[in-house]
Amino acid sequence: MEKWLVGVDLGGTTTKLAFISYYGEIIHKWEIPTDISDQGKNITTNIAKTIDAKLDELGQLKNKILGIGMGAPGPVNSSTGAIYEAINLGWKDYPLQQLLEVETSLPAVIENDANLAALGEMWKGAGNGAKDLVCITLGTGVGGGVIANGQIVTGISGAAGEIGHITILTEGGAKCNCGKTGCLETLASATGIVRLANEALLETDEPSKLRDFNGSFTSKDIFDMAREGDKIASAVRDKLALYLGLAAANVANVLNPEIIVIGGGVSRAGSELLDPVQSYFKEFSFTRVRESTHMAIATLGNDAGVIGAAWLAKNAFGE
Template identity: 65%
Template sequence: MEEKWLVGVDLGGTTIKMAFISMDGEIKHSWEIATDTSEKGRQIPASISRSIDEKLAEFMKTKDRLIGIGIGAPGPVNEDDGSLEVAVNLGWENFPLQEILERETSLPVAVENDANVAALGEMWKGAGNGAKNLLCVTLGTGVGGGIIVNGEIVHGTNGAGGEIGHITSVPIGGAPCNCGKKGCLETIASATGIVRLAKEELLTASEDSLLRDYKGITAKLVFDAAKEGDKLANRVIEQVVFHLGLALANLANGLNPEKIVIGGGVSKAGGALLEPLKTAFTPFAFPRVAQGVEIVPATLGNQAGVIGAAWLAKQKLS
């Protein structure tokens, strides 16, 4: 008998990543398509369905090979019916994603927030390494997060659990965040936040800095300059790891996780981020919490989403 496959879908604002994945988490085939955001994203479910059909035809397989579809979507997901109240980047408002995708594909569908799905992927096949209590933080354009307790994603009352990026880090006089609050962790520890802090330092400090030589500053350039011993760049990194370490320690004190997994583009700085982060984290962590936790880099990269989505399908649909 042919082995059954799960379909993992990671729905982003510009691309949709998809994969056929075995029941034990092995990617059999992965591919991506462009996200069609025209007509307020109405065509997205149909384009996902069409792409799955095309891939099945390419491999001369039929739909009964597939158990179901797990999908990670950008925004808070309503657990009851797999709908999204809002997904700004896609143009969705009160969008019944699960219902439409099930209709389009004739397959069962499980929907979850994309950051949560990435956390599930890291738990199942990545840096989580089977840990059932973990925090997953994605440092990219924004700061995303997923909290897993006893192997289950924390959703909270109305689907907004795990919004690590919106922990208030600067209570007074903080920079405005896209969420409408001020001083969120996202305004500091995201790639965007790092660039903002660097520009502020360049304006207020008169000292020489390698960063003055660049027209367009990126988070990577700040880390590179810091590695070269640039004092201004190092001050920026110190601010970032201080606030990130404090926020993660406060979360860890409440949750006592086994692992804190750091992913996203900013995490590519590797030891230049993780070593000072561990140093910043420890003084704020309850001693027993600090003893029990390991801060580790994510290992699945761009595949965390599709693998986590497949895990979701496996748990909910098989």
């Protein structure tokens, strides 16, 4: 009997789940709301219940499942599967792997969500099997995952790859969730880009279609307006490209990966984002790095996390 893998991608608002074949094909995927009440204590129970219900619905028994891979926000202790801290869920030193295994009666393995997106892109996405890869995810925050020689780089305390917390502005800059100021996350996340645009609108009287939104525009609107030649939107896009290109070049100068994959909601801007980022990347990267490291937009979209989680489970529990 060919076994299935379960991939779980835990987000602050929704949790994505999928049954995935041993070879990385999605068999069935769905999502449930993330219940962050009572410091997230219902999360593992809800995951266990929905897996049981879905197996039932598909007429499968639990022995069809080889194991669960799960991505969670925040640094993970890879030896115990505990979460050191996930601020938006209210978790601190939370024994996620242990609780998930107890609730589901299945073996589980836990990793940081951005690391799993990187693994997903390596296995089935833009990474195309590259063994040295960096993934930068631009969503509500900025996540990073580093794969060197086919292995996730976790670091001594699970915090490797925190690309979103590279300091880009050494003076001024907005305060980040992490407590520092000037982090890449405050500049290149979806919320950061909107903040940059609001600041630009206050600094000048330059006409801009962004003013018609009365402050309720999104990062997508900014890219759309930039595409139409709106001067302020174009300047914001350029500033974002500078910050992201600089951070990516610094990361690449240290790691010299084969590919840097840009993912997350903001990456849907495609070449509108990638082209200017690449030109700054070339400006700031070391010659050998510039010649050997290339950049691409992620191809798996929202599925990267669950596919990476399945890869993790396959590696942990497979033959």
